[in-house]
Amino acid sequence: MWLKYGVALSGELTGIDEVVRGKTNLACLYCGGSLTAKKGSVKEHHFAHTGDTCKPVSQRIKTKAFPSLPLYEHFNIELKGEELEQLKVLWKEYGAQKRSIPKDLVNFRWQLKGLVESEGDRSYEFTDLGKIPVGGLPLALFNSYQFRLHRNDILKELTG
Template identity: 85%
Template sequence: MWLKFGVAPDGNLASIDEVVRGKTNLACLYCGGGLTAKKGSVKEHHFAHTEETCKPVSQRIKTKAFPALPLYEHFNIELKGEELEQLKVLWKEYSAQNYAIPKDLVNFRWELKGLLESSGDRSYQFTHLGKIPVGALPLALFNKVQEPLLLSEQASLEGSVEIALSAGLSCLEERRADLLIYRAQLRRILVNSLYFLEIKADGHCFYKIGITTRSSEERIAEVQRDVRAHYSDVVVNLLGLWEYRGNVELYFKHRYKAFNYRIGTLTEYFVFPNVKAVLQDLYEMKPKMLSDVEVDAIASGGHW
């Protein structure tokens, strides 16, 4: 994990996605040192200190301890590669066929992690959490699993700040920086709407998932421009728009990655043999009702 946010001169937090590569006028949340945007083709885009990296950031890089949204970018529930492949085999050979999983095939760590649960007859079944690594959990249920974790993690970080404040601990500013980085990430998924588009181009039909903070008309115009670089006759239709659902985009791509359809360098397009099932999956998501914590996160504006 890397440092993804810096503080602008006006006090607002800026993401690595919002700046160009090179030296910036941003400061580190942990030490106030200047930051340089590293945006190459090998490592994940991130900020590095222009001078010497401060101790809080170097420690977090080593331990991968930067605050992150639960189940947002990574869906393997910290499983090792071999474990994940074994879990996928169990899903394909048993649960996908509605068969109970024999106990002797179950890794005890999967049960400890809450990925599998006993069905009472020396057999096991996948939990909602366990279905996420194999991309089998419907989107509506994914929200039910992820959303409490998002709020719980923020509450934990807030509690850590309160403890440091009341006890006069020297780590107060570090913990406060952790909380602000987390709130900035939470705000970014809340202010984005999820959209699903149908694109018809030169006799082909494919689909696009994405998120935007702008109007759907603006985003559709951009998509038309991008696709016209590869096709001549392009028509784009909006099939759905879900406010405050920026959290779903990456899980959707994980769940439907088998149907990914690359168009040159464009990667967010899909071809589905049965798009009705995909639309049903999307439409089963109820409109999101913001909690007080989420309203506060949006209103904060990512201010330091």
């Protein structure tokens, strides 16, 4: 499990690829602790807690009503590096500007994964899920989206 996002003072999600190695001004999504960017040559780049970790929180008794941390791991977006870079460009040029994405710029796999949705015959827009890998989803919406996903998982388990 690697922590790929931290929260900036502005409340926006910031990805590991957007910061330099070392201590940051970012906070953990779950406990609010300070984060350090780990960007070595052996392990995958990730954030680590500068001080105490969320570990005591994740070690709570796990029941069906209390999923373990980190919940964001369950998004299963699984993008190739090239696809992620293309999404970031589209986000900067279209999504962040609140402009529709022309159909000819959209990869069909992104639509299948639920990252973009049709806004008519000729254009697309980012979904909340699609905003996550580009760091475009504000923390409040990130938490709301995450809550809905896990509420649905819990309801499925409870109803059979």
